[in-house]
Structures are given as C-alpha cells and as structure tokens.
C-alpha cells in the first residue's frame with residue numbers, strides 16, 4: 115500500500131511522517147494519547163479523509179487508541195508487522211526485536227550501497243545501538259536507558275537532584291561545577307560513552323569501515339560528537355524510522 119501518512123509510535127511520542135512523491139517529507143512529533151493533538155495536526159497539514167495510514171509501534175496501548183481514532187474517521191490503517199520488514203536477522207527472537215530497530219535498519223540499508231556494514235543509533239525513550247553486517251543482516255545490538263529516562267530516574271530516586279533537561283554533548287566541558295551541570299554532564303557522558311564504546315566494538319566486526327546513522331528525538335544530543343571508531347560516514351536523520359515504515363508498507367497488500 116502507498117500510505118498518505120506513516121506513523122512511528124514510541125514509548126514517549128507518536129511521530130507522523132507526511133508522504134509525498136514516494137518520500138517522507140515532513141515530521142510531526144505528537145503525544146501518544148491525545149486525539150485532540152492528532153485532529154489539530156491533520157488540520158495543519160490540511161489532510162482530509164479517507165486517508166491511508168501505515169503504523170509501526172512499540173507501544174500497543176497507544177497503537178490501539180490511534181487505530182480506533184483513525185478508523186472512526188473512515189481511514190484505512192495498516193499495522194506494520196515484523197513479516198513486512200524485508201531485513202534478514204541473525205538474532206534469537208526476531209519477533210521480539212523492537213520493530214523500530216528493524217525499520218531503522220531497513221531505511222539505512224536503502225541509503226547506502228550494498229556491502230557496507232551499518233550501525234544505527236536511536237536516541238529516544240531508550241537508546242539503541244544496532245549492527246547490520248556487510249551482507250545486510252541485522253545482527254542485534256544494545257539497549258540502554260535514554261537521556262530523559264536517566265534525568266527522570268535521577269530526580270525520582272533521590273531527595274536532592276532536580277529534574278534536568280538533557281543537553282547536547284559538549285566535549286569542551288569535562289567537569290560539572292554545580293548539581294545541574296553535573297547531571298547534564300553525567301547523562302551526556304553515559305549516552306555518548308556507551309554509544310562510542312558500542313560503535314567502536316561493532317566497527318571491529320568487519321574490515322570495512324561502517325556507516326553510522328543517528329536518529330530519534332534525541333539525535334541532536336549527539337550531533338557533532340567525534341566517535342573514536344574509524345567511520346565511512348555519519349548520517350543524522352530524524353526521518354529514518356518513518357522512512358522505514360514507508361518502505362515496509364510496500365510489503366502490505
């Protein structure tokens with residue numbers, strides 16, 4: 115099917131991608147459980163009915179609510195399942211891999227000539243770092259708490275730590291001089307340090323230099339950082355998952 119809008123439902127935000135001319139051209143990041151926001155976004159994009167939606171989700175409750183809302187408008191909603199993602203995997207439980215991780219791999223694979231190893235970092239509620247080998251096989255990766263989850267955990271599990279908004283990594287600030295700066299630096303270092311180590315370890319799996327993709331609502335927190343690994347290139351693409359949904363929708367009849 116050819117969707118009018120693709121949807122990526124994460125654990126914090128519901129993302130819409132407007133599709134025009136075989137590409138995702140615009141992104142909207144919306145609340146996962148706010149039909150009033152969805153109505154407003156439709157009006158903003160001046161979209162009528164009936165629409166074709168392709169939806170991929172790692173949050174089943176929001177997916178149900180979204181599907182009910184769209185179907186009540188008379189729209190068609192295609193749910194993207196693992197079987198729709200034409201990316202071979204070498205993992206022990208393919209069906210349990212977050213579909214967003216597989217969709218990122220699919221979209222990354224079409225952006226790079228065949229034969230290159232790929233690494234995809236997703237910075238959202240969780241951070242994921244995944245490896246696609248030179249044969250195009252998704253080999254799995256790592257999952258760690260995302261920056262906002264870390265900020266919330268530090269605030270909620272302590273008496274004295276304020277809730278801090280994660281900030282972009284700043285290599286010129288190696289020391290936090292007050293509580294807030296110390297938390298910001300701790301979160302930046304946790305995310306970048308983990309990502310950098312994982313990327314380096316994954317880069318050792320092949321003689322070819324990997325191409326790195328960074329996506330997710332928090333991708334900007336890593337923008338401009340220098341990774342230790344020797345990379346063929348680093349591509350920051352906030353539309354990666356949504357483009358994966360669009361590509362997977364081609365497998366839906």
Ligand SMILES: Nc1ncnc2c1ncn2[C@@H]1O[C@H](COP(=O)(O)OP(=O)(O)O)[C@@H](O)[C@H]1O
Nearest residue numbers: 124125126127237238239240262263330331332
């Ligand atoms: N408390 C929060 N926790 C997580 N993300 C938040 C929070 N508040 C705002 N955000 C925003 O939500 C987005 C989360 O990234 P996104 O990739 O959409 O995550 P997910 O796919 O897990 O829903 C970020 O753009 C961030 O700015």
Ligand SMILES: CC(C)(COP(=O)(O)O)[C@@H](O)C(=O)NCCC(=O)O
Nearest residue numbers: 124125172210211212238239240257
């Ligand atoms: C790891 C994730 C929580 C990331 O989700 P997000 O941060 O995008 O909301 C999601 O991909 C997920 O629920 N995965 C299931 C387990 C797995 O991928 O193995």
